[in-house]
Amino acid sequence: MRFKAVCAGVAMVLAVCPLTHAAEHVTLKNGFELDCARREAVGDKIRLYLVEKGGASDDSNYLEVAADAVVRVETVADVPEPVVAPKIQGPVTIMTAPTKEEMHEMLAHAGEAHHIDEDLLASVVRAESGGQVRAVSRTGAQGLMQLMPGTANAMGVQDAFQPAQNIAGGTAYLDTLLTRYHDNVALALAAYNAGPGAVDKYHGVPPYRETREYVARVIREFNRRKQMALVAQAK
Structure with a gap:
């Protein structure tokens, strides 16, 4: 198996969700960050809805994380222009992480x-x-x-x-x-x-x-x- 080098360091990976309205900036325990339209508690999970269309959240587009995975939530007052991901062929059917x-x-x-x-x-x-x-x-x-x-x-x-x-x-x-x-x-x-x-x-x-x-x-x-x-x- 390939692997040779040894070193240490920390980096943060950022993600952004395309938004058209005020949102919340969420930081997760693993250092991951994202902007979301709204949050919703579902049992011991939190759903982070990623897109708003016409002022209403798109219920088909969300990330689901453990409730204790969210460490900080900040209100985003001025949301920048949307970052729209290019269209991809085929349906998106998996909304949560694999086991x-x-x-x-x-x-x-x-x-x-x-x-x-x-x-x-x-x-x-x-x-x-x-x-x-x-x-x-x-x-x-x-x-x-x-x-x-x-x-x-x-x-x-x-x-x-x-x-x-x-x-x-x-x-x-x-x-x-x-x-x-x-x-x-x-x-x-x-x-x-x-x-x-x-x-x-x-x-x-x-x-x-x-x-x-x-x-x-x-x-x-x-x-x-x-x-x-x-x-x-x-x-």
Whole structure:
């Protein structure tokens, strides 16, 4: 399985929901942030509705998280112009994150297909979206592994909000980067974040704070997972 580098660091992944009215800025326990039209308690879960149409929330478009996952809510007084994600072929049918078992199965399948360590893929998912199926970045990257529409299309992904498709596409793209940079994981991760052009331009990890923190965060999470596995084996 591919993985070589070791380093540490913290980065925050931001997502934004397209809005047309006043909203709330929600911060989750895992550091993930998003702007939402409204919140609704459903049992021990909180639904964060992402879009408003004609002054009413669109009940088909929401993220569902544990109630204790929300650590801060701030009112957004002046909402910027909407960030609209490009249309994707196929219906969006999954509104909540996969179960731990389902996520493991998808990551394991994708990792086996491309000879990439499952823990590395899980670490990328955590850094990219915090495990949020319908995450959309300010630049239009979508889903668990935050695929740009062009990348998703190139990797054969029809619906970037479908977890299995997103993970398969993100893993395939990471595979191409690992191949391009001769299994240098730090460079592949930097290219995943900033683009291969930036890595090639600087002949290494670009001197962008966001990119360097991103690479460090993914590798730190990977190391954490491996250490936990060793502890579990020792018991």
